[in-house]
Amino acid sequence: MKSKLFTPGPTKVPGAVLNAVGKQVLHHRSPEFSEKVRHVQDELGRLLSTHNDTLLFTCSGTGMMEAAVANLLSRGDKAMCLVNGVFGQRWADICTAYGVEAVCHSIEWGKSVDPSDLDRALDRHPDAKVVFATHSETSTGALNDVKALGAIAGKHDVVMAVDATSSVGVHELRMDEWGIDVIIAGTQKALMTPPGLAFVALNGRAWSLVSDSDLPTFYFDFTKTWKRLQKKGQTPFTTAVSLVYGLEVALAMMEEEGWENVYARHAAMGAATRAAVSALGFRVLPEHPADGLTVAVCPEGIDGNKIVRVVDDEFGVRFAGGQEKLSGRVFRIGHMGGIRERDLAMAVSALERALVSMGHDIEIGKGLTALEEVLLKRTVAA
Numbered sequence: 001m002k003s004k005l006f007t008p009g010p011t012k013v014p015g016a017v018l019n020a021v022g023k024q025v026l027h028h029r030s031p032e033f034s035e036k037v038r039h040v041q042d043e044l045g046r047l048l049s050t051h052n053d054t055l056l057f058t059c060s061g062t063g064m065m066e067a068a069v070a071n072l073l074s075r076g077d078k079a080m081c082l083v084n085g086v087f088g089q090r091w092a093d094i095c096t097a098y099g100v101e102a103v104c105h106s107i108e109w110g111k112s113v114d115p116s117d118l119d120r121a122l123d124r125h126p127d128a129k130v131v132f133a134t135h136s137e138t139s140t141g142a143l144n145d146v147k148a149l150g151a152i153a154g155k156h157d158v159v160m161a162v163d164a165t166s167s168v169g170v171h172e173l174r175m176d177e178w179g180i181d182v183i184i185a186g187t188q189k190a191l192m193t194p195p196g197l198a199f200v201a202l203n204g205r206a207w208s209l210v211s212d213s214d215l216p217t218f219y220f221d222f223t224k225t226w227k228r229l230q231k232k233g234q235t236p237f238t239t240a241v242s243l244v245y246g247l248e249v250a251l252a253m254m255e256e257e258g259w260e261n262v263y264a265r266h267a268a269m270g271a272a273t274r275a276a277v278s279a280l281g282f283r284v285l286p287e288h289p290a291d292g293l294t295v296a297v298c299p300e301g302i303d304g305n306k307i308v309r310v311v312d313d314e315f316g317v318r319f320a321g322g323q324e325k326l327s328g329r330v331f332r333i334g335h336m337g338g339i340r341e342r343d344l345a346m347a348v349s350a351l352e353r354a355l356v357s358m359g360h361d362i363e364i365g366k367g368l369t370a371l372e373e374v375l376l377k378r379t380v381a382a
Helices: 015-021 031-048 061-072 086-097 115-124 146-155 204-212 222-232 241-257 259-279 304-315 341-357 366-381
Strands: 054-057 078-083 101-106 128-134 159-163 182-186 198-202 293-297 330-334
Touching (some): 031 222, 054 222, 061 128, 078 086, 086 101, 241 259
Parallel strands (some): 078 101, 078 128, 128 159, 159 182
Antiparallel strands (some): 182 198
């Protein structure tokens, strides 16, 4: 049985996007494909509310994280890494791999970074060149206030780089207005495109670091990529042509829905799913939850990994387990990408039935009722 994806990535891909991905391939050096690349660049700029160019790469979000480190810094430089989960730590691990000193501001998983703490941390490390942050920490579901964090980085004249892989298309991002210098993201989450395509946007302050960097780059060379895109609308190496087709359609679908409506839909799905799992006796992990996924903490005696297995094996619905030290303690329900409000009843029903199958005493329908109550309020308000 093919599982219905309710994971925080990859996510369900709409049929229109799959149809676009399945079209006959254009040559990646053809004028027709260059037009598509330029169109996608323009659309991504509108999505990020920026006048800066976006650079496309064939890779995952982690590839873009590595590319950002390699292009922005030099060996021996210092970077401030904000760690409140797996992906914040990944920034630090990549820095270390490249010989960059990673100073970690680490907090309890599930918490969000306090901008005043960043202010004090940068006072202690005035030689830090870049602050690496995660907008939506997918391992915990916590949302960081990158607008406030960007303001603190700007106060200290430090470049702010944000991993927005699981937030772009879920939460508003205003790159220029908020003073964010670098945004990286993969497209396999809320942007409804199969894995394998990622992008980065940089402002002038970030480009000044790129020009000074002495770290080795080849495939991920931002300068080389920017020049080729500016001159010919092409990437230096073979592009994931079919994924560009898909992303173009996905962005058009979201723009037609209206970005404010997209964000409101995700907010409603997030609130409804959190209400549903809470009604079934689970605690929601993050204090400031992102709207693209729900991370539920299991009560004593319930194994989160077993829930994921049973929901998938018996009911054909795929959640995600906890990562690293959260393994077994939580499970994660994704509600972004091609997921719509009408899909959530399937996920919550499968969760209820799995809990009963595992021998847990729950009130059947309680989660579904909580879900529908939240969604109904949105429907009535509309």
